Amino acid sequence: xxxxxxxxxxxxxxxxxxxxxxxxxxxxxxxxxxxxxxxxxxxxxxxxxxxxxxxxxxxxxxxxxxxxxxxxxxxxxxxxxxxxxxxxxxxxxxxxxxxxxxxxxxxxxxxxxxxxxxxxxxxxxxxxxxxxxxxxxxxxxxxxxxxxxxxxxxxxxxxxxxxxxxxxxxxxxxxxxxxxxxxxxxxxxxxxxxxxxxxxxxxxxxxxxxxxxxxxxxxxxxxxxxxxxxxxxxxxxxxxxxxxxxxxxxxxxxxxxxxxxxxxxxxxxxxxxxxxxxxxxxxxxxxxxxxxxxxxxxxxxxxxxxxxxxxxxxxxxxxxxxxxxxxxxxxxxxxxxxxxxxxxxxxxxxxxxxxxxxxxxxxxxxxxxxxxxxxxxxxxxxxxxxxxxxxxxxxxxxxxxxxxxxxxxxxxxxxxxxxxxxxxxxxxxxxxxxxxx
Amino acid sequence: xxxxxxxxxxxxxxxxxxxxxxxxxxxxxxxxxxxxxxxxxxxxxxxxxxxxxxxxxxxxxxxxxxxxxxxxxxxxxxxxxxxxxxxxxxxxxxxxxxxxxxxxxxxxxxxxxxxxxxxxxxxxxxxxxxxxxxxxxxxxxxxxxxxxxxxxxxxxxxxxxxxxxxxxxxxxxxxxxxxxxxxxxxxxxxxxxxxxxxxxxxxxxxxxxxxxxxxxxxxxxxxxxxxxxxxxxxxxxxxxxxxxxxxxxxxxxxxxxxxxxxxxxxxxxxxxxxxxxxxxxxxxxxxxxxxxxxxxxxxxxxxxxxxxxxxxxxxxxxxxxxxxxxxxxxxxxxxxxxxxxxxxxxxxxxxxxxxxxxxxxxxxxxxxxxxxxxxxxxxxxxxxxxxxxxxxxxxxxxxxxxxxxxxxxxxxxxxxxxxxxxxxxxxxxxxxxxxxx
Numbered sequence: 001x002x003x004x005x006x007x008x009x010x011x012x013x014x015x016x017x018x019x020x021x022x023x024x025x026x027x028x029x030x031x032x033x034x035x036x037x038x039x040x041x042x043x044x045x046x047x048x049x050x051x052x053x054x055x056x057x058x059x060x061x062x063x064x065x066x067x068x069x070x071x072x073x074x075x076x077x078x079x080x081x082x083x084x085x086x087x088x089x090x091x092x093x094x095x096x097x098x099x100x101x102x103x104x105x106x107x108x109x110x111x112x113x114x115x116x117x118x119x120x121x122x123x124x125x126x127x128x129x130x131x132x133x134x135x136x137x138x139x140x141x142x143x144x145x146x147x148x149x150x151x152x153x154x155x156x157x158x159x160x161x162x163x164x165x166x167x168x169x170x171x172x173x174x175x176x177x178x179x180x181x182x183x184x185x186x187x188x189x190x191x192x193x194x195x196x197x198x199x200x201x202x203x204x205x206x207x208x209x210x211x212x213x214x215x216x217x218x219x220x221x222x223x224x225x226x227x228x229x230x231x232x233x234x235x236x237x238x239x240x241x242x243x244x245x246x247x248x249x250x251x252x253x254x255x256x257x258x259x260x261x262x263x264x265x266x267x268x269x270x271x272x273x274x275x276x277x278x279x280x281x282x283x284x285x286x287x288x289x290x291x292x293x294x295x296x297x298x299x300x301x302x303x304x305x306x307x308x309x310x311x312x313x314x315x316x317x318x319x320x321x322x323x324x325x326x327x328x329x330x331x332x333x334x335x336x337x338x339x340x341x342x343x344x345x346x347x348x349x350x351x352x353x354x355x356x357x358x359x360x361x362x363x364x365x366x367x368x369x370x371x372x373x374x375x376x377x378x379x380x381x382x383x384x385x386x387x388x389x390x391x392x393x394x395x396x397x398x399x400x401x402x403x404x405x406x407x408x409x410x411x412x413x414x415x416x417x418x419x420x421x422x423x424x425x426x427x428x429x430x431x432x433x434x435x436x437x
Numbered sequence: 438x439x440x441x442x443x444x445x446x447x448x449x450x451x452x453x454x455x456x457x458x459x460x461x462x463x464x465x466x467x468x469x470x471x472x473x474x475x476x477x478x479x480x481x482x483x484x485x486x487x488x489x490x491x492x493x494x495x496x497x498x499x500x501x502x503x504x505x506x507x508x509x510x511x512x513x514x515x516x517x518x519x520x521x522x523x524x525x526x527x528x529x530x531x532x533x534x535x536x537x538x539x540x541x542x543x544x545x546x547x548x549x550x551x552x553x554x555x556x557x558x559x560x561x562x563x564x565x566x567x568x569x570x571x572x573x574x575x576x577x578x579x580x581x582x583x584x585x586x587x588x589x590x591x592x593x594x595x596x597x598x599x600x601x602x603x604x605x606x607x608x609x610x611x612x613x614x615x616x617x618x619x620x621x622x623x624x625x626x627x628x629x630x631x632x633x634x635x636x637x638x639x640x641x642x643x644x645x646x647x648x649x650x651x652x653x654x655x656x657x658x659x660x661x662x663x664x665x666x667x668x669x670x671x672x673x674x675x676x677x678x679x680x681x682x683x684x685x686x687x688x689x690x691x692x693x694x695x696x697x698x699x700x701x702x703x704x705x706x707x708x709x710x711x712x713x714x715x716x717x718x719x720x721x722x723x724x725x726x727x728x729x730x731x732x733x734x735x736x737x738x739x740x741x742x743x744x745x746x747x748x749x750x751x752x753x754x755x756x757x758x759x760x761x762x763x764x765x766x767x768x769x770x771x772x773x774x775x776x777x778x779x780x781x782x783x784x785x786x787x788x789x790x791x792x793x794x795x796x797x798x799x800x801x802x803x804x805x806x807x808x809x810x811x812x813x814x815x816x817x818x819x820x821x822x823x824x825x826x827x828x829x830x831x832x833x834x835x836x837x838x839x840x841x842x843x844x845x846x847x848x849x850x851x852x853x854x855x856x857x858x859x860x861x862x863x864x865x866x867x868x869x870x871x872x873x874x
Contacts, residue, residue, distance in 0.1 A: 082740070099533050103633065106740035190636050192737060196540065196629030223736045224765045299660045300629060303519070303543035328661045336848075411773075 023070030102193030119148025168375025178401025349409030460507030539630030556585025605812025615838025786846030
């Protein structure tokens with residue numbers, strides 16, 4: 001019974017449900033791994049060892065509680081937890097104990113999950129990074145804002161961890177850390193009890209090491225438990241590569257990843273993969289997303305700016321001041337533009353495409369000193385509210401992972417998971433194929 | 438300088454901005470009124486007199502801070518406040534002090550508003566009523582869930598107060614208490630920091646005694662300050678009466694109110710007012726709203742049910758258990774149905790109608806012992822996400838107010854306020870015309 005920490009969430013969930021392994025042993029393995037590696041990775045803000053162990057013992061004795069029975073979970077420190085401090089990545093909240101769980105956390109516990117601790121987030125899920133390092137190379141960033149969750153899962157400290165995305169905060173760290181990251185459709189998971197950054201964009205999801213893992217996580221977080229069973233693809237999907245208007249920013253690693261993705265996609269499409277070039281209505285969408293985010297941030301963090309601005313970074317204060325400069329009429333026009341683009345893309349998915357493949361990030365994880373990376377390749381998909389999954393498709397010459405994202409039509413989360421599994425199985429590298437299970 | 442408490446929010450805001458009255462005097466008048474009447478009305482959960490007085494003094498000395506400068510505000514006890522306890526209408530949270538303000542509260546303070554206290558809400562904004570009475574008749578309910586806010590404004594305790602609507606919790610109590618209630622477009626006001634009941638439906642708004650009052654309130658809560666200036670109607674609106682599929686439930690008071698509303702609407706439409714009978718796609722929408730609400734409630738209150746069910750009413754536990762029985766696939770289908778209906782109504786507003794007039798409630802406020810009233814006439818408009826304003830159009834034989842609601846197309850909040858003002862000005866009763874200013 002060693003190396004339990006290396007089981008994927010779906011493998012572990014199956015073994016736990018069949019009483020082949022104990023929740024307590026799995027938890028101890030994870031704690032062991034954290035003990036060995038945390039000083040290097042710095043993924044955690046806090047650990048609730050005693051509570052987690054007590055809970056594991058209870059679960060081992062009782063009936064199977066749900067789809068996450070006995071699974072240790074890392075929770076991004078943007079999510080409220082009633083038994084662990086919650087600081088939202090800001091010294092303003094360094095002694096903050098919420099009186100309740102975020103709805104998604106309560107649902108994960110109800111499904112039998114064990115909240116092991118809180119993972120590092122950037123300041124209010126924006127750009128000011130924390131101490132977390134990239135498990136593949138300590139001088140590099142794990143990405144942000146869900147830095148600790150991506151790194152903890154990549155480093156086998158925990159099989160599953162929650163994240164949130166407003167620009168590119170799930171897909172980008174998943175790409176940098178070489179794990180599966182799943183941002184479901186906008187609105188799929190209730191954001192109640194998670195610090196609000198930009199309500200029109202904020203979307204909750206999770207990280208795992210396989211497609212099955214993230215399916216389990218979001219199934220529990222949303223209450224849509226049927227999502228945990230990833231079905232086989234029942235039809236030949238119409239697949240397109242979308243390089244987006246920002247393709248010139250992609251570096252050679254990402255260019256190679258997309259070429260490899262095309263090759264892989266041809267396997268699941270059983271034929272040609274088309275190129276999707278978005279119409280002119282989409283050209284400005286990245287700027288639209290940026291303005292909506294900044295405008296909403298400037299309102300969402302009003303209390304903090306009015307009462308605690310001295311505890312906020314210059315970086316975020318600049319964002320808030322930029323956001324406050326955007327005229328409300330511009331913001332309204334941007335929301336309308338987004339709504340029109342959402343209708344267009346819905347139509348396009350209905351008529352032409354089932355699955356889009358696009359870059360997850362510009363390239364490899366940046367050096368820690370250079371920040372958490374640019375979310376440029378995620379902004380439009382977040383604004384469009386579409387479900388997205390990052391898969392690790394290669395490692396570059398520096399040994400750093402490179403991801404690509406799969407994107408499905410609005411609300412097509414079940415299909416996206418099936419497509420992602422099929423895609424992973426079609427990868428030439430046998431190790432990366434393990435992401436399928 | 439007496440009777441300041443009887444000034445509308447817009448009158449008071451103007452006088453404050455021109456330094457004709459002092460924030461301190463207005464506040465003292467409100468406190469005086471509360472002192473006289475609170476034992477009968479029971480609108481308040483808590484008052485923050487000292488903080489409010491200190492704030493009023495500061496505002497009187499300093500520059501004009503914003504559109505709400507010096508206005509005393511009642512905040513529904515579903516909204517987090519950093520300086521007042523917040524119980525969400527539940528004994529579970531009887532000693533709960535949030536660490537921050539709800540975003541909408543922070544924005545009201547930033548605009549110069551003075552948070553005077555917290556008003557009674559039903560348990561988690563559902564149906565279990567609090568102690569508040571209807572200021573027009575103490576044996577009757579003020580409606581729910583925003584019971585205290587509607588009653589406090591109706592009773593001249595405060596010129597403006599916040600509310601939230603998931604089924605009919607702004608429009609219904611406004612109708613029962615004879616005040617102006619404004620539920621803006623879905624998403625107009627950030628719900629962050631307000632206890633979540635059903636995220637697809639929850640919408641924040643406010644109560645005032647005039648159209649200008651609620652325009653001011655939502656302008657501040659949303660950050661769309663241009664909304665505070667209610668413009669004249671620049672065109673002849675196309676107006677329709679929509680009795681909805683539930684018309685048979687309307688009692689004679691509501692039937693008479695709609696007849697009077699038609700007469701009044703003909704004045705602003707400068708001619709005929711049509712009848713809108715919604716197509717079959719809308720017939721089931723009330724049931725759809727009910728299922729979405731119950732299904733989402735069952736997830737939103739997971740933490741409370743798991744940890745504190747003994748402190749929850751039988752009524753709400755029944756709702757949660759009913760909600761948990763609804764299959765997720767049914768819930769998904771309901772959301773899709775709602776989305777389709779939203780697209781249909783948007784199209785209808787573009788092509789045929791500018792303004793819809795509909796019942797606000799079945800009839801007069803029910804007796805306290807009979808609960809907070811039926812939200813049946815509000816459910817579909819909430820689900821459709823359309824902006825709605827309740828105006829008091831008559832008093833019945835018992836001296837109880839009867840309201841009607843005006844409804845505009847998606848995002849047409851500015852137009853709705855203009856239309857509501859024009860409508861109020863066209864009312865035959867000169868006293869009710871005061872709602873226009």
